[in-house]
Each structure stands twice: as C-alpha cells, then as structure tokens.
Amino acid sequence: MSLTGLPLLQQLLLVLAALVLFTSFALLAQARLVSAIHVFAWQGVLVAAVTTLVAAAGQLHHLYFSALLTLLLKGLAIPWMLHRLARRLGLARHVESLRGPALTIMAAVGLVIFSYWLVLPMVQESLVFTRNIIAISLAVVLIGLLTMVFRQQALVQVLGFMSMENGLFLAAVSATGGMPLAVELGVAFDVLVAMVLFGVFFFQIRESIDSLNVDRLNRLTETAGEGD
Amino acid sequence: MSALLLMLLTPAAGAITLALLPRLAWAGWVNVGVSAVCLGAAAALAWMVGVHGEVAGHSFRVDALNGYLVVLTAFVGFTTAIFSRPYMRYVCMRGRIGERRMRLYHAMYQAFMLTMLLALTTDNLGVLWVAVEGATLATVLLVSLYRTPEAVEAAWKYFVLCGVGIALALFGTVLTYFASQQVMTDPEAGLLWSALYQRAGELQPMVMRLAFVFLLVGYGTKVGLVPMHQWLPDAHSEGPTPMSAVLSGLLLNVALYAVVRLKMLVDGSLAATATPHLAGHLLMGFGLVSFLTAALFLHRQRDVKRMFSYSSIEHMGLMTFGFGLGGPLATFAALLHMLVHSFTKSAIFATVGHAAHIAGTQSIDHIRGLIRTQPAVGWSLLIGVVAIAGFPPFGLFTSEFLLLTATMKSQPWLTLALLTGLAVAFAGLFRHVHPMVYGVAPQGQQPVLANMVPVAVHLGAVLLLGLSIPPSLARWLDMATGLITGTHLL
Numbered sequence: 205m206s207l208t209g210l211p212l213l214q215q216l217l218l219v220l221a222a223l224v225l226f227t228s229f230a231l232l233a234q235a236r237l238v239s240a241i242h243v244f245a246w247q248g249v250l251v252a253a254v255t256t257l258v259a260a261a262g263q264l265h266h267l268y269f270s271a272l273l274t275l276l277l278k279g280l281a282i283p284w285m286l287h288r289l290a291r292r293l294g295l296a297r298h299v300e301s302l303r304g305p306a307l308t309i310m311a312a313v314g315l316v317i318f319s320y321w322l323v324l325p326m327v328q329e330s331l332v333f334t335r336n337i338i339a340i341s342l343a344v345v346l347i348g349l350l351t352m353v354f355r356q357q358a359l360v361q362v363l364g365f366m367s368m369e370n371g372l373f374l375a376a377v378s379a380t381g382g383m384p385l386a387v388e389l390g391v392a393f394d395v396l397v398a399m400v401l402f403g404v405f406f407f408q409i410r411e412s413i414d415s416l417n418v419d420r421l422n423r424l425t426e427t428a429g430e431g432d
Numbered sequence: 433m434s435a436l437l438l439m440l441l442t443p444a445a446g447a448i449t450l451a452l453l454p455r456l457a458w459a460g461w462v463n464v465g466v467s468a469v470c471l472g473a474a475a476a477l478a479w480m481v482g483v484h485g486e487v488a489g490h491s492f493r494v495d496a497l498n499g500y501l502v503v504l505t506a507f508v509g510f511t512t513a514i515f516s517r518p519y520m521r522y523v524c525m526r527g528r529i530g531e532r533r534m535r536l537y538h539a540m541y542q543a544f545m546l547t548m549l550l551a552l553t554t555d556n557l558g559v560l561w562v563a564v565e566g567a568t569l570a571t572v573l574l575v576s577l578y579r580t581p582e583a584v585e586a587a588w589k590y591f592v593l594c595g596v597g598i599a600l601a602l603f604g605t606v607l608t609y610f611a612s613q614q615v616m617t618d619p620e621a622g623l624l625w626s627a628l629y630q631r632a633g634e635l636q637p638m639v640m641r642l643a644f645v646f647l648l649v650g651y652g653t654k655v656g657l658v659p660m661h662q663w664l665p666d667a668h669s670e671g672p673t674p675m676s677a678v679l680s681g682l683l684l685n686v687a688l689y690a691v692v693r694l695k696m697l698v699d700g701s702l703a704a705t706a707t708p709h710l711a712g713h714l715l716m717g718f719g720l721v722s723f724l725t726a727a728l729f730l731h732r733q734r735d736v737k738r739m740f741s742y743s744s745i746e747h748m749g750l751m752t753f754g755f756g757l758g759g760p761l762a763t764f765a766a767l768l769h770m771l772v773h774s775f776t777k778s779a780i781f782a783t784v785g786h787a788a789h790i791a792g793t794q795s796i797d798h799i800r801g802l803i804r805t806q807p808a809v810g811w812s813l814l815i816g817v818v819a820i821a822g823f824p825p826f827g828l829f830t831s832e833f834l835l836l837t838a839t840m841k842s843q844p845w846l847t848l849a850l851l852t853g854l855a856v857a858f859a860g861l862f863r864h865v866h867p868m869v870y871g872v873a874p875q876g877q878q879p880v881l882a883n884m885v886p887v888a889v890h891l892g893a894v895l896l897l898g899l900s901i902p903p904s905l906a907r908w909l910d911m912a913t914g915l916i917t918g919t920h921l922l
Contacts, residue, residue, distance in 0.1 A: 326638045338610075345603055349596060361592065368599045376606045380613055383606070384620050386491075387558025391602070394565045398595065401572060405588060412581035421585040424666045 213261045214333045220254045221340045228347040231367055232312055233305050237298040241286045244363050248278030251370050255377045267382050273392055282399050289403055300357050308354050312347050319343040337378040344371030358416040362402045369395055433489055439473035442466055443546040451539035456531055459538045460517030467513040474506035493555035493626055496911035501689055502552050508681045508778050509545045511886035515782045516674035518883050528578055543570040551686050557623045561605050568594045575671040586666035593663040601650020607643035611635045632700025640701040644711055647694050654687035656745045658722040668741035673785030680744040681778035685770050692755050715756025722749030727853045730860030735794050736784050746857055747773045754835050760921040764913045765834035772827035772894050779890035780816040783809055786882040796864050801873025808884045810869050817865045819894050821858045827897030
C-alpha cells in the first residue's frame with residue numbers, strides 16, 4: 205500500500221510527524237540559544253497536536269489528557285523555565301559557534317536513513333503508517349542524541365535531551381495509542397524533576413568552571429585520576 | 433500484600449520526614465531506624481513469598497527472583513545506613529558540607545531506596561523504567577554533594593549519560609508495548625511482565641529483537657557495561673562513600689535484574705526463530721568485554737574509589753556473562769555472585785571511606801600503612817580485597833568456580849578468557865592494595881571514628897557463604913534459577 209492510499213487523517217498525522225522531525229533538524233543547527241528554545245517549544249506543540257489527532261481518530265479519550273499534559277509541559281513549562289534560566293545566567297543573547305554545521309546535518313540525515321533501515325523489516329507491509337511513524341520517532345530520538353554530542357552548551361544539550369523525550373512520546377502515542385496512564389504520568393513526573401535538576405546543575409557548573417561550555421568539564425580522565 | 437505496602441511506604445515516609453526533620457543531629461539515627469523497618473517488612477515479604485510461591489496484585493509481583501533481591505537491597509540499605517551515620521557526621525564536622533546538604537543527603541538516601549524497591553517489586557515494565565530513571569534523579573545531586581569541580585563534572589556526566597541511556601530503554605519499552613498490543617486485548621495489561629511472559633511466544637520476534645537491543649543498551653548503561661560505563665567510575669569516586677556503596681551494591685544489581693527479566697521475554701519470543709539465543713549471546717558479548725576491559729583498567733588507577741568502581745564493572749560483566757550463558761548452573765552462579773558481590777563491595781567501600789578519612793585523600797599513592805594506624809580498617813580492606821579477588825574460602829570463589837564450570841561445559845574456549853581476566857584483575861588489585869595496607873604510615877596519621885560492625889557482618893556472611901551455603905538459601909536461589917531457565921539445578 206502506498207502513502208497516498210492512506211486515509212486523510214493518517215496522512216495529516218504523517219505530515220505533522222515530519223514537521224516534528226524538521227524541528228529536530230532546526231534544533232540541531234540553530235546557533236542562537238533563545239531561538240533554539242523557541243524551536244523546542246514548537247516541537248512540543250506539534251507533538252501535542254499529533255496526540256490530539258490520534259485521540260480524535262481512535263476515540264481514545266485518555267489521550268486528550270496526555271495531549272494537554274504535553275502541551276503544558278513541553279510546549280509551555282519547560283521552554284519557560286529554560287527561558288528564565290537563560291536570562292538569569294546572562295545567556296539571553298548567546299550565540300554558539302557551530303563546529304562543521306554541514307557535516308552535522310549530513311550526519312543527521314544519515315541517522316534518518318538508518319532509522320528507516322532499522323524499522324523497515326519490522327512490521328508487515330500492511331502497517332505502512334505505523335512503520336513510518338516509528339521510523340520518524342526513532343530519528344527524532346537519535347537526532348536529539350546527536351545534538352547532545354555535537355553541541356557544547358549545557359542548555360542546548362538539555363534541549364537535545366528533552367527532544368529525545370519528545371521523540372519517545374511521539375512513538376508511544378502514534379504507534380501504540382499511548383502508554384497506560386500510570387506510566388505516562390510517571391514519565392512526565394521524571395521529565396519535570398529532571399528539568400528542575402538541570403536548572404540546579406547549570407548554576408553548579410557555572411560556579412565550578414565559570415562557563416556553561418561543558419567541553420571544559422575535562423578534569424576526570426583515566427591518567428589524571430589522582431585525588432586532590 | 434501489606435508487607436509489600438509497608439516496605440514501599442517506609443522509605444517514602446522516611447524521605448519526607450528526613451527532609452523536614454527539625455533536629456539534624458537525629459537524622460543519622462532516623463535514617464537507620466527507617467531502613468531497619470524497611471528491612472523487617474522486606475523479610476516478612478520474603479517469608480510470604482517462601483510460603484505462597486509468589487505475592488501478586490495491583491501491578492506488583494514478587495517471586496523468588498525479585499524477592500531475594502528485595503531482601504538483599506533492604507539489607508545493604510540498612511547496613512550502609514549504619515555506616516553512613518558516623519561517616520557523614522565526620523564529613524559535616526570537617527566542614528565539607530553544611531546542614532542543608534546533610535538534609536538533602538538523608539532525604540535522597542531514602543528516596544533512592546524507594547526507587548530501588550519499586551523497580552524490583554513492580555510488574556509493570558513502564559513503572560520499572562520510571563523507577564530506574566527516578567534512581568538517577570535521586571542520586572545525581574548526591575554525586576555533586578561536595579561541590580568540587582570534579583564532583584560537578586562527575587554528576588553532569590552521570591546525569592547526561594544515564595539520561596540518554598535510559599531514554600533508549602524507554603524506546604525499547606514502547607516497542608515492547610507495540611508488540612504486546614498485537615496479541616493482548618486489554619491495553620492496560622499490555623506492559624505487565626507476567627502477562628507478557630505467559631504469551632511471550634506470540635510476540636513478534638522482529639519487534640522484540642529490536643526492542644531488546646534498545647533495552648539492553650539502556651539498562652546496560654546503568655549496569656555499567658563497557659562501552660556505556662564512562663559515568664560509573666566518575667560518579668563512584670566523586671560522590672560520598674555511602675553513596676558509592678549503595679550504587680555499586682544495589683543500583684547495578686537492579687539494572688541487571690531488569691535486563692534479566694527482559695531477556696526472559698525475548699527468549700520466549702525468539703524461541704521459534706533461527707536465532708533463539710540472540711539475547712544470551714548479546715549478554716555474553718557485552719559481559720565478557722566489560723569484564724576484560726575493567727580488569728585491565730584496574731592497573732592504571734590512582735584513585736582508590738575509582739579502582740574499586742572498575743572492579744564493580746568487572747564483576748557486573750561476569751554476572752552479565754553468566755546470565756547470557758544461560759542454563760541452570762551458570763544462572764545459579766550469577767545469582768549467587770550478585771549476592772556475594774553486593775556484600776563484599778559495599779563492605780569494601782565502607783572500609784575505603786574510613787581509609788580515605790585516615791589518610792585525608794583518596795589517592796592510592798598517599799594511603800599507606802593502614803594496618804599500623806588502624807588495624808580494623810587495614811585488615812578489613814585486606815580481607816575484602818582477598819574476597820573480591822575470588823580467593824577461597826570466600827563466597828566469590830564459589831560463584832566464580834560454578835561459573836567457570838558452566839563455561840567449561842558449554843563454551844570451553846571462553847574459560848581461558850575468564851581465567852586470564854581473573855588473573856589480570858587479581859594482579860591489578862593487589863599491586864595497589866598491598867602498599868596501602870602494609871606500607872609505612874606517614875608521620876602523625878591518626879585513627880578515625882569508625883563503625884566496623886556492618887563491614888564485619890558483610891565479610892562474615894561472604895565467608896560463611898564460601899564455606900557452606902545454607903540449604904534454605906540454596907533452595908531459594910534454585911527456585912529463582914527455575915524461574916529464569918525453566919529447569920532446576922538441585
């Protein structure tokens with residue numbers, strides 16, 4: 205079955221999922237910190253929109269709740285907290301110089317292809333929709349990982365981490381109609397606590413190395429492992 | 433069921449009480465008391481499991497496998513609480529941490545215990561994930577407790593690496609749920625391990641294979657498997673020592689437990705395909721690489737806690753290998769090894785904590801002459817290291833011997849690799865420990881206030897297990913072996 209043969213609703217879902225993937229790319233290459241936070245907020249809103257659509261399509265009422273939770277947490281609360289942290293840390297106008305942006309983007313494209321290659325044989329031909337969504341979610345997760353590896357700014361690394369969570373949520377919602385509610389609440393709680401702890405850490409890191417460029421966190425290596 | 437509830441509520445209540453406690457001087461004792469109640473409840477739970485075979489209900493399920501780990505966890509939590517009381521008071525008196533951080537330490541200690549026990553007793557794979565992630569969140573601020581640049585760096589690495597790892601495990605969990613939805617009618621039961629296990633044969637092998645790779649990498653990060661182990665030596669060496677003891681003794685075990693449960697599911701799903709032992713082979717590979725790498729790295733360590741954290745990686749590798757090898761003998765050996773390693777390693781960390789206070793540093797080059805200065809600490813370290821290196825008559829010798837026998841039967845060539853690794857690890861440990869224990873003590877080195885009872889209890893238990901395993905424990909481990917492999921050993 206080809207993509208055009210799918211019902212309109214599923215086609216719309218795929219478009220939205222593709223947009224989530226696009227925001228992942230934008231997050232990877234966005235040098236301005238504040239803009240990166242905005243991109244992340246948009247990604248949260250898009251994931252919430254996907255969740256609402258899935259809920260409407262499948263008459264899954266508990267998903268409306270998940271959609272609201274995602275919108276509040278990923279679309280509003282976490283971007284707002286990051287914004288505030290960026291202001292308090294004096295990073296509101298921070299622009300990071302990217303190392304080899306073209307290469308990074310090529311690596312991300314490679315990850316998308318890899319995700320499709322991994323997921324392709326997984327489900328039978330009839331599940332063309334699920335297969336695409338799982339592949340896209342996996343790509344979002346892996347690009348989040350790439351963001352954490354390639355960017356040196358601690359705040360951007362957190363954005364990468366959170367966009368990995370977005371990818372996971374996208375997979376859970378679109379491929380399986382959402383995890384059981386207890387699990388979803390637990391995951392949301394963990395994400396929120398993690399965000400608060402990240403905030404605490406920014407100040408600890410700045411206090412110890414006078415910067416948020418985590419490349420400078422390099423005291424602990426095998427050869428220099430002696431105590432003080 | 434009520435024992436289970438009490439066991440989970442005690443640390444939860446303890447965490448809240450310790451966060452709000454008005455008199456900080458009591459915090460150490462309250463911590464010990466709460467841990468003691470928790471241990472009592474765990475023992476009662478184990479008794480019920482022993483009588484009924486399993487205790488289940490409300491998405492919780494305790495059988496022989498996790499029942500034994502629950503008691504182990506509560507026990508090590510209790511003894512470490514006893515050790516941590518004078519230790520943390522000493523740290524506080526030396527002015528390394530203030531009152532607020534003492535409060536944070538005690539509250540998070542109990543929060544960590546809660547996540548460990550929840551991860552062990554839950555039947556829901558999603559809740560398991562939430563609890564294991566919760567364990568990271570509870571301990572990450574403790575790793576940076578001393579606020580030195582090294583400690584902050586270690587905590588950041590721990591947070592980011594374990595966060596990423598565990599995110600991959602969540603992807604694996606989502607895939608498992610996806611597979612379960614094709615066979616289960618009730619979506620709420622779709623993540624219950626027991627329900628999945630009953631119908632494991634129907635789960636789509638292609639999906640489960642992919643899911644297991646993600647789950648193994650995810651939970652394997654927490655087990656400390658090479659090459660995802662980078663956080664472990666840093667977090668263990670920079671955090672307060674009681675934290676190192678529970679991280680090594682408990683967290684690694686719980687993560688490995690999660691891997692074993694998931695392996696059981698995947699084995700069921702892949703049984704009819706061309707690669708029925710894929711999960712086992714993956715575990716063997718990761719385990720062996722971790723074991724050998726860590727054994728080599730033991731030689732070049734200069735920080736004593738860092739060295740023992742590599743020894744933890746080495747032993748976790750050995751257990752992973754054992755579970756991967758499969759079969760009743762190897763599984764029994766791995767289960768026994770989990771127990772004796774937890775006991776020995778938490779005793780060693782407690783001793784090393786006191787040794788570092790005596791010398792005023794964690795640097796191996798500057799810790800000298802422990803037996804002269806404080807014989808109890810010196811001898812404990814020596815005996816602990818003899819035990820961890822796998823010498824008779826200690827329990828680790830028994831488990832390693834059983835594992836080697838099992839390897840000899842099914843994969844004879846790998847015995848050679850295991851023996852080489854054990855010898856290399858032994859040499860690495862002793863070349864560092866010998867001068868620390870026997871060397872000439874520097875001028876003016878003073879003994880410190882130390883409670884060596886927990887260490888003595890742990891090492892005594894390991895010795896006892898090496899001489900003769902009590903029949904009840906052997907039966908219990910055999911029950912767990914039967915659950916994992918389907919065949920009994922005894």
